[in-house]
Amino acid sequence: MTDAAGKPAMDEDTIAFAGKVFQLARLGHAPELSELLAAGLPANILNDKGDTLLMLAAYHGHVDAVRALMAHGADPTLANDRGQVPLAAAAFKGYAAVMEAMLDAGAPVDGAGPDGKTALMMAAMFDRVEMLDLLVARGADAGARDAAGLTPLDLADRMGAINTGLKLRQA
Numbered sequence: 001m002t003d004a005a006g007k008p009a010m011d012e013d014t015i016a017f018a019g020k021v022f023q024l025a026r027l028g029h030a031p032e033l034s035e036l037l038a039a040g041l042p043a044n045i046l047n048d049k050g051d052t053l054l055m056l057a058a059y060h061g062h063v064d065a066v067r068a069l070m071a072h073g074a075d076p077t078l079a080n081d082r083g084q085v086p087l088a089a090a091a092f093k094g095y096a097a098v099m100e101a102m103l104d105a106g107a108p109v110d111g112a113g114p115d116g117k118t119a120l121m122m123a124a125m126f127d128r129v130e131m132l133d134l135l136v137a138r139g140a141d142a143g144a145r146d147a148a149g150l151t152p153l154d155l156a157d158r159m160g161a162i163n164t165g166l167k168l169r170q171a
Contacts, residue, residue, distance in 0.1 A: 018045070025053040025069070028062025037072035044074060050081035058086035058102065061095040066102060076107035083113035091119035091131045099134060109140045116146035117155075124152035124168060127161035132168075142171050 021041065024032050033053065037043055044052055054074040057065035066086075070076070079085050087107050090098040099119065103109060112118045120140040123131035132152075136142060145151055150158075156165040 018047075021045070022047050022051075022053065022056060025056040025062075025065060026060050028057060028060060028065045030062070030064035030068045033057075033065055034068040034072070037068065043069055043072045044078060046078075046080075050079070052078050052080070052086070054078075054102075055080055055084070055086045055089060058095070058098050059089040059093060061090075061093060061098055063095070063097045063101050066098050067105070070102060070105035070107075076102050076105075077111050079113035083115045083117075085111050085113050085119075087111055087119040088113070088117060088122045091122040091128060091135070092126055094128050094131060096130055096134055099131065103138050109135060109138045110144055112146070114147070116144075116148075118144055118146075118152075120144070121146060121150075121152045121155050124156040124164045125159045125161055127156070127159075127163050129163050129167060132164050136171070142168060 021036065046052060052074060054066065054069045054076060057069055076086050087099060087102050090102065110118050110120070118140065120132060120135045120142065121144070123135060142152055153165060153168040156168060
């Protein structure tokens with residue numbers, strides 16, 4: 001049986017299981033996620049908003065879940081339906097330990113979604129100095145431009161992010 005898009009239709013039990021798996025990522029239940037991943041659960045499954053398990057764990061600040069997902073092949077470059085990548089979500093939320101875990105596991109420091117916004121740009125926009133410092137120390141390009149041609153400094157200025165703007169001017 002298939003749905004209107006020609007994809008295999010899921011039964012109610014499968015939908016309920018998927019909901020529980022995404023909730024495990026949201027809540028940071030690393031041991032349960034690790035067990036499911038080891039048993040064959042794909043690390044890069046998407047929910048109805050295009051969020052991966054890694055995106056949900058990163059956005060909610062769950063470093064152990066992020067580590068578990070990355071160890072099982074979660075792709076840190078997959079953008080959700082809003083064009084956001086997990087590293088940028090962690091920068092936006094201010095989760096340094098999550099960012100470090102993803103970077104340590106190989107996430108590209110200048111990875112971006114279709115809009116070209118990197119984690120450094122998100123840190124700059126939302127005045128997250130600690131995130132900015134961490135990303136620059138890890139090699140982020142402070143002169144990178146997004147799809148509209150804006151740099152992290154341009155974005156900080158547009159958002160009135162005084163502290164990150166000053167940091168970027170001093171760099």
